[in-house]
Amino acid sequence: MKIEILQPSCNLDTVRDGRGGIFTWVPQDKLAEINLLYFQPGKTRGNHYHPEFNEYFLVVDGQGVMVSKDSSDAPEEVIHMSKGMCTRTPIGVAHAFYAITPVTAVAMLSKPWDDCNPPIVRMDVINPVPK
Numbered sequence: 378m379k380i381e382i383l384q385p386s387c388n389l390d391t392v393r394d395g396r397g398g399i400f401t402w403v404p405q406d407k408l409a410e411i412n413l414l415y416f417q418p419g420k421t422r423g424n425h426y427h428p429e430f431n432e433y434f435l436v437v438d439g440q441g442v443m444v445s446k447d448s449s450d451a452p453e454e455v456i457h458m459s460k461g462m463c464t465r466t467p468i469g470v471a472h473a474f475y476a477i478t479p480v481t482a483v484a485m486l487s488k489p490w491d492d493c494n495p496p497i498v499r500m501d502v503i504n505p506v507p508k
Contacts, residue, residue, distance in 0.1 A: 380445045380470060382456060383463040402463050406431050406487040414484055416441065416476035423473030425497035430488035435463040439480030445472040446502050453502070473502040
């Protein structure tokens with residue numbers, strides 16, 4: 378399985394009325410936990426996979442790159458993400474997020490982190506950048 382890019386729907390009446398717009402994503406999983414994440418430019422979070430839950434990742438502000446790998450020797454798959462993009466990472470898909478600019482994101486999990494044993498398994502997706 379791979380990371381999916383989710384496309385929102387938009388009721389155009391919410392744009393036409395002049396107040397802005399409402400964009401809606403309907404997750405296929407029940408969500409059990411919501412986390413607010415902040416990233417500094419040039420920093421990475423992740424380099425792991427989740428053995429017990431699916432993760433939704435919505436960029437609220439900024440730009441970065443979501444990178445995934447099917448296995449340690451597989452090629453990297455890259456998704457450029459910016460404000461308003463949402464992904465779904467299935468159980469077992471190794472991933473990492475690298476911030477290009479300051480990023481604020483919301484991660485939504487299908488099972489509470491603290492109910493998992495373990496919640497993550499480390500795997501190098503993005504190797505450290507040489508200094």
